[in-house]
Amino acid sequence: MDNILLVFLCLIMGLGMQRIAAFPKNGHLALNQFVIYIALPALALYYIPKVRISTDLLYPLGVAWIGFLLSFVFFYFLGKKMGWPNRLIGCLIITAGLGNTSFIGFPIIQALYGDEGLKTAIIVDQTGSFVVMTTLGIITAGIFAKGDPNRSEIIKKILLFPPFIAFILACIMNSLRLDFTDQFQTVFLKLGATVTPVALVAVGLQLKIERESQHWKFLRLGLLFKLIITPAVFVLLYKVILGGKGLAVDVSIMESAMAPMITGAILASNYGLKPKLSSMMVGIGIPLSFISLAFWYFILSTF
Template sequence: MDNILLIFICLIMGLGMQRLKAFPKNGHLALNQFVIFVALPALALYYIPKISISTDLLYPLAVAWIGFGLSFAFFYFLGKRLGWPNRLIGCLIITAGLGNTSFLGFPIVEALYGAEGLKTAIMVDQPGTFVVMATLGLITATIFSKGDANPRQIATKILFFPPFIAFVIACIMNALKFDFNEHLQSVFLKLGGTVTPVALISVGLQLKVDKESQHWKFLRLGLLFKLMITPAIFFLVYRVVLGGKGVAVDVSILESAMAPMITGAILASNYGLKPKLSSMMVGIGIPLSFLTLTFWYYILQTF
């Protein structure tokens, strides 16, 4: 419950700070850089060395990768057919393709499915959503922000992207069964814990609800895809086609229905992919997702 409260308090704080003359107009840019250069790498270095690799990872691990692929296919082909600008297409691919599987997902899953469900949620988030954001998300942001990025530029962006560097180090540590001492782990955990409050304040600083904005029709489409279409596809594939059952399957489907990823919106904003729309996807998507998650939990319990 405290995590849910923190989400709304930080969003409201960010909105309120828009009115403070003492706070720089572009202050959100510094907050974005802190999240990308400090907080996200810390999370990778804390969690990934602790992940146990097994076949149980397949259902939850596929959620982020398939979900992003679906988002890319849907918005790329629709956007190109309707003549949307690249920055709009890139924004929707990233924000509708990455879910808030950790800060929003963890407390909700733990409340509904207990410790066993939380283990699955961590699998969805760390080797799934986090890695997709640091690789496919970064590639998408690079391509759609410039439109003509060559493979060398893309590879350079990924190799020098701080969360990706931390991910590679953490994977090597996992393979070697090595972890940092408890003092460093505590430091990384505390630094990683700043991701959500700092990112949400940044989102609040950029969030402007303009009733006349042209973003509304794209916002509705993006949230419809993220909150309803994506989990419907996973429900059909996991439950109906593959016949999967149990906590791992249910949690995987529920995690696919989470609101847009906060740091995904930060990534899109940092690359100039419609910052206002990316902020609206998070700022409006999070409260709306409580209604849609209730619906999906009911479906999972009923069928």
């Protein structure tokens, strides 16, 4: 569980660095750019060429894609009905629609289901969460970053977004069954490993717990959707409607209940989609998720 310890230490370090005068007030912007321009592309170039498509991917794949679409439909129509600004709607769609299926998900799944469960968790993350973030996530961020989105500008931002460029290159290599040499793979893996600590420090730098903040009601709604409503939908869909059974189904549902994705919050922040709320979704969502995950593990054990 050293990953869990690292999560909290990085958040605490980020919070502590807010009080250090020598650290730039907007230092989180540089850290965000490092994640976007270097660490995330490295992850794509390392993992995507190794993915092999099969029917075993169906349940795990559904977690990321269906989960994000549910978030989009829920917050888009609710936001429009309530008259919320586009930046708020976009923030909630991304942070509540993307789960932390790797850094938080992997150690928890391994502890609960062992190495076999971890195999399914890796499928959820590599072919689901990361791909959704670099495609639907970027498109959503581009659309909601402005009140009156310009289609050509959005397309340009997507095509020039470094993780998306790396994703396309990696997909081409995957289709040709090509991969980088061992030396390059080692470099990409080490660069990709910096995503979580750097992103969490950046989140900590932006995280401000203000009792009178207007974000609290949206935070409660976002976390309710991510930690309770989303996994409930997957229990209903996978267990009741489709009659799914076995380890892959249970692991997929548990992954749908993970806290908001750290890099999803960085993406929202990078596009100016309520950076404070994005940070709160991660900073508060991670501790709360341990309670909700225990609840869903108990529910699944009763089926």
